[in-house]
Amino acid sequence: MNNFVLGQYVPGNSYLHKLDPRAKIISTIVLMVAIFFFKNVYAILVSLALIIILLLTARLSIIKAIKGLKPLLILSLFVFIFQLLFNRQGDIIYNTKLYFSLTSISAILLITIIYFISLKYLKLKFLWLLVYLSLIFISLKYLSFVELFNPFDLNIYKEGLNTSLFVFFRLITIVFISTLLTLTTKPTDLTLAIEWLFRPLKIFKINPEEIALIITIALRYIPTILDEAYKIMDAQAARGADFKNGSLIKRIKQLVSLLVPMFVISFERSDELADAMLSRNFVPGKPKTRYHILKWNYKDTVALVIVTLFLGGAICLYILP
Amino acid sequence: MLIEVLNLVYKYEDETVNALDGVSFNIDKGEWVSLIGHNGSGKSTLSKLLIGILSAKEGTIKIDGLALNEENIYEIRKKIGIVYQNPDNQFVATSIEDDIAFGLENLEVNPQEMEKKIDDALNLVGMIEYKYEMPSNLSGGEKQRAAIASILAMEPDILILDESTSMLDPKGREDFINVVKSLKEKGKTIIMITHNMDEALLSDRCIVLYNGKIIRDGKTLDVLLDYDCLAKSSLEMPTSLYLFHELKKNNYKNKEVLNLLWELASKK
Secondary structure, eight states, rough: TTTTOOOOOOOOOOHHSSOOOHHHHHHHHHHHHHHHHOEEEHHHHHHHHHHHHHHHHHTOHHHHHHHHHHHHHHHHHHHHHHHHHHOOOSSEEEEEEOOOHHHHHHHHHHHHHHHHHHHHHHHHHHHHHHHHHHHHHHHHHOOOOBBBBBEEEEEEEHHHHHHHHHHHHHHHHHHHHHHHHHHHSHHHHHHHHHHTTTTTGGGOOOOOHHHHHHHHHHHHHHHHHHHHHHHHHHHHTTTOOOOSSOOOHHHHHHHHHHHHHHHHHHHHHHHHHHHHHHTTTTHHHHHOOOOOOOOOHHHHHHHHHHHHHHHHHHHHHHHOO | OEEEEEEEEEOTTTOSSSSSSEEEEETTTTEEEEEEETTSHHEEEEHHHTTTTSOOOOOEEETTEEOTTTTTTHHHHHHEEEEEOOOOGGGOSSSHHHHHHHHHHHHHHHHHHHHHHHHHHHHHTTOOGGGOOOOSSSOHHHHHHHHHHHHTTOOOOOEEESTTTSSSSSSHHHHHHHHHHHHHHTOOOEEEEEEEEEHTTTEEEEEEEETTTTEEHHHHHHTTOOOOHHHHHTTOOHHHHHHHHHHHHHTTTOOOOOOEEEEEEEOO
């Protein structure tokens, strides 16, 4: 677990890196809100293009940004297919018959087996999933020999296609916007900005400095605790635990043997850390000076004005027919 | 006297025996004192009492003339820094630089002076090139030296090392001890809690704790040559001293060999 890198931050010197993290967080939120005001897919595509231009001009790699999409790819694919199949508004633009025949079902079984076996050895799993899904579609469409059930009429409607593309691209655009933030902002800067943005919470007796400290400590201990988890997993594996195979229930049971020691160790750790913090003169709620001071620049104001105008435009488009 | 401890008594809530039972000692400025004893003899309890994390049932602690109490506890913590045993459990921030800044922020040091103090502290322990590194990417020895830097930046007079080397490999230990030696030369007072007798040998003075009581307090060589006292505390004599002790006991006559061993043991 050496050289663990926190978050997705890529060191750099671009204008996006240099913006104040507060400006970046606020802009991100404003842009996301703006995206939700768009009603048609073209506006979304234009904003996606703008975001990609931002990415490129800041010399960020597009591959990194796409990697940020990873956790949401499967979700967005399912949203896409769901909308495509079940939204029945507008004209029919595509129609085909799907056959559930002996040949097509056995072909699907074969493809599924090959898919799951090959999955272990492949890197581009998402592309492979797309290939898998289209192979299923092709076999359902063309292999009609020895029909078992009545053929299914697949209709794709205009609105269905529009909405599915719209939802798909909206999701991707929103993830891209947040990736833009995390790629260009250090976790420590993010924490400082969150602390500043939470200042109004002081009215409710919530101390933003404490929130920031909690985030910092959590960030600092992620690699340490991960490291520990691996050690304990190894130790339990040496005693016969198996975290990788077996039924779901069995694996959840095995997880208990990981979680209990993790909790115990974490409590001990927090005790020792508390002592260490106290001995370094930490007093909760006492005023402190700050080593890192955020500096608001005219560029940050410019950035905020631009995203606000963008939001204004989005609202205008929403209100106008 | 920099540290004056008189008749200290402490008992943990869920235990029947006193963890510390009438402990008294004084430590001078610039002394390097080893606190040795078996597990559970009260060494770490003592360090927690000195810095006011625990408060004593009876007895007084005076640091630099200030009696430890609720009001001046923060004044006293400014004078004492502790490096703990587990290198992983003392870092607050995600980079060494920010971690050192944590202590300085607590002391309300002027932000403009912080950078210089951080660099100075890192230079003292030879870790300047790790300034922007994440703590989890360092080795154990590097972490402990960084932990010393975090404490040195706060400029305490007294440094307590609470079994700080026990989780380090030999190289990490050596680097760490070299830093401690250089600090001693700069006039810091060092209290070293340790199980490692070769480390204890480096100090000026040894205090042996046994079941919460001080059973021996004296010059390092005198204490470490007291075989019975060490055996009682389940401690081992350093190898060189043990050889000296055994040879002498068996009336070994060769003065030259004995002198050589003695020199070896006293060399710091």
